[in-house]
Amino acid sequence: MLRHAALAFGLLAATFAPATARTIEIRIGHQSMCTDTYPAGEVVMHKGLLAKYLPHTGKYAGMKYDIEWSDYSSGGPITQMMMARKLDFGVMGDYPLVVNGARFQATDKERSYLIALTNYNLDGASNGIVVPVDSPVRSVRGLEGKTISVPIGSAAWGMLFEMAQDQHIPMDKFHIVNQTPMVGIASITMHKIDAHADFCPMSEFMEFNGTGRMIYSGAATHVPYLHGIVVTRAFADKYPEIAVAYVKALIAAQAWITADPERAATKLAKWTMIPKEVLYLYFSHGGYLNPDPTFKPLWLKTLAYDHSILAKYAHIPPLDMKAWVNPSFMETAYKELGLNYAKALATTPDNPKSNIGLPPELWLAGQHVRRLPDNAALLAAIRAAGAANKKIDAAYVYDQATGLKLFAQFAYYVKQPDGRIAAYMTTGEATHAAGTAKVQSFAETLGVKGLAEAMIARRQMPMHMSPTKQIQRN
Secondary structure, eight states, X not given: OHHHHHHHHHHHHHHXXXXXXXXXXXXXXXXXXXXXXXXXXXIHHHTTHHHHHOOOSGGGTXXXXXXXXXXXXSHHHHHHHHHXXXXXEEEEEHHHHHXXXXXXXXXXXXXXXXXXXXXXXXXXXXXXXXXXXXOSOOSGGGGTTSEEEEOTXXXXXXXXXXXXXXXXXXXXXXXXXXXXXXXHHHHHHTTOSSEEEEOXXXXXXXXXXXXXXXXEXXXXXXXXEEEEEEEEHHHHHHOHHHHHHHHHHHHHHHHHHHHOHHHHHHHHHHHSSSOHHHHXXXXXXXXXXXXXXXXXXXXXXXXXXXXXXXXHHSOOOOOOHHHHBOTHHHHHHHHHTTOOHHHHHHSOOOOGGGXXXXXXXXXXXXXXXEEOSSHHHHXXXXXXXXXXXXXXXXXXXXXXXXXXXEEGGGOEXXXXXXXXXXXXXXXXXXXXXXTTSOEEOHHHHHXXXXXXXXXXXXXXXXXXXXXXXXXXXX
């Protein structure tokens, strides 16, 4: 009798015992060497923003999460891992995004969704072609018959096709080889390659470290430069609330960067191998990148154009944009955050030319970035810092022709008739604007022997990537 009672009590207790908590694995591929992916990658990861927004009610009650972050050198390998069902989300550039959608749609059943964008540059700046700093090559025409390395499948790879089409140069005039960003940088440093094409921020990184010289900016294509988040349909359809949570985390990350770009650049420099001075060039007011997760009509036209280039030159399969671009997760995220998606969607993209005339900036070691009234005042402040033996982390000016933000030491200068000093990205721009005036280098304009050379001097370059994987449990 007692035995049967004990058994019955045990069964009753088991009935009301809490179920063992389930665990959902969230596997994300990101890039620690691509600034445009940082809001959805490095910032979300290091600040734990995805965990903050993950659902814990309804079917997710008692749920535990394992968030696995895997670091890749470019977008192509992320797509391969997503198609192999080893990643659920991927953060990558415009051309890799398009390849991702098309490759998935070429299968019988697998699909991916584009659920948000991270940053943009209206004119296409952030991609670039770099040659060794002492190379005699001054333009892409000088690369005909020479070897250009590029991460195949990356946004920079797509830029090469755009460049060749705009310049009316057959692609077979170049010998294209596949190299990751770090291999390409090493090849430029050791003069093992004629040129290296790469995505943000590698061109500026090589310039800042004194190992390379940019001869072509993606801004010359005037095709917007975009990055975004893709997710496998299998994961998004099963866990739509998690896809929404990721978009919320992205929005929070973008707001964190925008609120204090100097702080963000300094933090990101510690999380990645990219110097804070380069990151500030990208994320500061008037910098290369503008945060915007929304699917503006212009961005959709850009992605369709990117696909047309890839279909023509790289034989990429067709892509049904309407089936691929999925704004539903973003619309839900905005609504649940109390934000107005329609209003955000209707904002006008930032035009870099609106930066023309913005005050230059000086970043002295141990101090905050400060703005100066004009380029003449900036140059005077640099001279004063040099005379006081103060270390200069960076100085920034704006290209008078395009509005792009530049490192002051790599710009060319023209003294205008009214006495103002204008900065230009290239000698060509400066010469065109100068008329009878003399085009001067930074060293000539500064006029202090040794100081300009010290700011341009080769710096020690870290040649490593951050850990391949990081797992966050929540």
